[in-house]
Amino acid sequence: MxxxxxxxxxxxxxxxxxxxxxxxxxxxxxxxxxxxxxxxxxxxxxxxxxxxxxxxxxxxxxxxxxxxxxxxxxxxxxxxxxxxxxxxxxxxxxxxxxxxxxxxxxxxxxxxxxxxxxxxxxxxxxxxxxxxxxxxxxxxxxxxxxxxxxxxxxxxxxxxxxxxxxxxxxxxxxxxxxxxxxxxxxxxxxxxxxxxxxxAAALDGFVFADEEGRSLASLAGLSIDCKITCNDRVFRENILFTHSGLSGPAALQSSLHWYPGDGITIDLLPELDCFSWFLKKKKEGSRALVRNLLAELLPSRFSDWICERHFRSELPLPQVSERALEEFCHLLKAWKLSPSGTVGYSKAEVTxxxxxxxxxxxxxxxxxxxxxxxxxxxxxxxxxxxxxxxxxxxxxxxxxxxxxx
Ligand SMILES: Cc1cc2nc3c(=O)[nH]c(=O)nc-3n(C[C@H](O)[C@H](O)[C@H](O)COP(=O)(O)OP(=O)(O)OC[C@H]3O[C@@H](n4cnc5c(N)ncnc54)[C@H](O)[C@@H]3O)c2cc1C
Known part of the structure; x- marks a missing residue:
C-alpha cells in the first residue's frame, strides 16, 4: 500500500x-x-x-x-x-x-x-x-x-x-x-x-433522566424479546437493559425513528393476550401472587421490578379484581418510556x-x-x-x- x-x-x-x-x-x-x-x-x-x-x-x-x-x-x-x-x-x-x-x-x-x-x-x-x-x-x-x-x-x-x-x-x-x-x-x-x-446519532441505545434512569439501571443485564413502537414504526426483537439505559436490537432500530421529546411504547408480551392468560389462571384456581405468575412469562427480576412499581398488590390471584388485572395487562402490552436522549456518537452505529x-x-x-x-x-x-x-x-x-x- x-x-x-x-x-x-x-x-x-x-x-x-x-x-x-x-x-x-x-x-x-x-x-x-x-x-x-x-x-x-x-x-x-x-x-x-x-x-x-x-x-x-x-x-x-x-x-x-x-x-x-x-x-x-x-x-x-x-x-x-x-x-x-x-x-x-x-x-x-x-x-x-x-x-x-x-x-x-x-x-x-x-x-x-x-x-x-x-x-x-x-x-x-x-x-x-x-x-x-x-x-x-x-x-x-x-x-x-x-x-x-x-x-x-x-x-x-x-x-x-x-x-x-x-x-x-x-x-x-x-x-x-x-x-x-x-x-x-x-x-x-x-x-x-x-x-x-x-x-443525530442513530442505531444507538436510549438513555433516561433522573428517577426513570436510576430505576431502569437496576435492571442492567436483562434481555426481553418484545415489540417496540416509536413514531408508528414497530420493531420485534430483543431489548437489553444496561447501566446507561436501553440497548439491544429492538431499541437500536427504534432509535432511528426517535426524535427528542418522543416516547417509545413496549409490548413486553407480543405473543400473548396476557389478560386472558391471567383470567385462565384465575379460573384454574391459582392462588399465586401476580408477580410470581408473571415470572413464568418474563425474567423474575423484571417481574419483581415492574410489579413493585405498577402492581403493588401482595394479594393472591383470587382476591385481585379483574379491573386491576386488566389495567396491569394493558401496561404490560403498552409500557411507555420517555428517553431523554441516546448514548451518542461514541457508541452509535450510524449518523x-x-x-x-x-x-x-x-x-x-x-x-x-x-x-x-x-x-x-x-x-x-x-x-x-x-x-x-x-x-x-x-x-x-x-x-x-x-x-x-
Ligand atoms: C460499531 C459499528 C458496527 C457496525 N456494524 C455494521 C454492520 O454489521 N452492518 C452494516 O451494514 N453496518 C454496520 N455499521 C455501519 C457501517 O459501518 C457504516 O454505515 C459504513 O461503514 C459506512 O460506510 P462509508 O464508506 O460511508 O463510511 P466509513 O466506513 O465510515 O468510511 C469513511 C472513511 O473516511 C475516512 N475519513 C473520515 N474523515 C476524514 C477526513 N477528514 N479526512 C480523510 N479521511 C476521512 C475515515 O477514516 C474512513 O476510512 C456499523 C457501524 C459501527 C460504528
Whole structure:
C-alpha cells in the first residue's frame, strides 16, 4: 500500500476519492475498472476501520431483504435507483468469487463465518486489480474548485497537492470518532453550498433522566424479546437493559425513528393476550401472587421490578379484581418510556441525516450544484436499519458513482 507519492509537484488523477471505507473502495473499484486513474485518500492509518469493527468483528455485510423501505431519508425515494441497480445479490456474488464463507444469522442478515478482515482484503484486492491507488495517513488540508488541465478540483494534503476531474466524498458519518470518524464531509458539502439534513446519532441505545434512569439501571443485564413502537414504526426483537439505559436490537432500530421529546411504547408480551392468560389462571384456581405468575412469562427480576412499581398488590390471584388485572395487562402490552436522549456518537452505529438528497442525482450521486463532486455512503442522508442495510447502501451508492465519476 502506497503511503507516499513519488513527486512533490501537483499530481493529476481522473478521480480522487476522500474516505477509503466501504463506499469509497467500492467506488474506486468500479471507476478504475472503467480505465479511470483513481486515488483514494484517507487520514486513517488503517484501511476499512469501520468494516473491521462491524458485526462484532464478522461484518454483517448485507441483508437479503434490503430495499428502500429499510432506509430513513428526507426523500425515501432517493435510494431506490442505486439499490435496484446494485442489489445485495451483486455484493454476494463478489463475496462468493473471493471464496469468503458466510451465513445468514437471522432476518436476512449475512455475516462472514470467519472475520470482517476478509471483506477489507477483498475490497483492497479488487482495488489493486483495477489499478486504484491508496494514500493513507493523509490529512486533507483544503479543497478548491479549479478549471485547469481538464481538472475541476484541487486537494491540498499533508502529503502533497492533487488535482482531479471528479472528486468523490466518502468520509462517512460521525459515529466512533476514535477510529477516525469526522464531520469533514458535511463541512465540505457546505463549502460548496449543499444543504444538510440535521444529524443525530442513530442505531444507538436510549438513555433516561433522573428517577426513570436510576430505576431502569437496576435492571442492567436483562434481555426481553418484545415489540417496540416509536413514531408508528414497530420493531420485534430483543431489548437489553444496561447501566446507561436501553440497548439491544429492538431499541437500536427504534432509535432511528426517535426524535427528542418522543416516547417509545413496549409490548413486553407480543405473543400473548396476557389478560386472558391471567383470567385462565384465575379460573384454574391459582392462588399465586401476580408477580410470581408473571415470572413464568418474563425474567423474575423484571417481574419483581415492574410489579413493585405498577402492581403493588401482595394479594393472591383470587382476591385481585379483574379491573386491576386488566389495567396491569394493558401496561404490560403498552409500557411507555420517555428517553431523554441516546448514548451518542461514541457508541452509535450510524449518523442519521447528512447531505440533503435534494442536492444530488439519485442515479450518479453527483452534486447538482457542483459538477464533478460526488457524495456516497453514510455522509448522505440515507440511513439504514440495523442488519447489513448500511453497508448495502455504501456498496450501492459507491457502485453508482463508480459508473460515471
Ligand atoms: C460499531 C459499528 C458496527 C457496525 N456494524 C455494521 C454492520 O454489521 N452492518 C452494516 O451494514 N453496518 C454496520 N455499521 C455501519 C457501517 O459501518 C457504516 O454505515 C459504513 O461503514 C459506512 O460506510 P462509508 O464508506 O460511508 O463510511 P466509513 O466506513 O465510515 O468510511 C469513511 C472513511 O473516511 C475516512 N475519513 C473520515 N474523515 C476524514 C477526513 N477528514 N479526512 C480523510 N479521511 C476521512 C475515515 O477514516 C474512513 O476510512 C456499523 C457501524 C459501527 C460504528
Amino acid at each position: 502506497s503511503t507516499s507519492m513519488d513527486s512533490p509537484k501537483t499530481q493529476r488523477f481522473d478521480v480522487i476519492i476522500i474516505g477509503a471505507g466501504g463506499a469509497g473502495m467500492m467506488c474506486a473499484i468500479h471507476a478504475a475498472k472503467r480505465g479511470r486513474s483513481v486515488l483514494l485518500l484517507d487520514h486513517a492509518k488503517k484501511l476499512g476501520g469501520k468494516i473491521l469493527i462491524s458485526g462484532g468483528g464478522r461484518c454483517n455485510f448485507t441483508n437479503l431483504t434490503a430495499g428502500p423501505l429499510n432506509y430513513v431519508s428526507k426523500n425515501p425515494h432517493f435510494c431506490k435507483s442505486a439499490l435496484s441497480r446494485y442489489p445485495a445479490e451483486s455484493f454476494i456474488d463478489m463475496v462468493r468469487d473471493h471464496g469468503i464463507a458466510f451465513h445468514e444469522k437471522k432476518l436476512g442478515q449475512l455475516f462472514c463465518d470467519r472475520s470482517a478482515q476478509e471483506i477489507v482484503d477483498m475490497l483492497k484486492a479488487e482495488c489493486d486489480q483495477a489499478g486504484a491507488q491508496f494514500l493513507l495517513d493523509c490529512p486533507i488540508q483544503s479543497v478548491a474548485a479549479i478549471d485547469r488541465e481538464g481538472a475541476r478540483y484541487q486537494i491540498e494534503t499533508r502529503l502533497g497537492s492533487f488535482i482531479c476531474e471528479s472528486l468523490v466524498i466518502a468520509t462517512g458519518g460521525l459515529s466512533i470518532p476514535k477510529i477516525g470518524a469526522t464531520g469533514w464531509g458535511y463541512e465540505l458539502a457546505q463549502q460548496f453550498g449543499l444543504k444538510l439534513v440535521p444529524r 442519521r441525516g447528512g447531505v440533503d438528497t435534494d442536492e444530488l442525482s439519485s442515479k450518479t450521486m453527483e452534486s447538482k450544484k457542483a459538477p464533478g463532486l460526488y457524495f456516497i455512503g453514510e455522509v448522505v442522508d440515507v440511513t439504514g436499519w440495523l442488519g447489513g442495510y448500511n453497508f448495502q447502501w455504501a456498496w450501492a451508492s459507491g457502485w453508482a458513482a463508480g459508473q460515471v465519476a
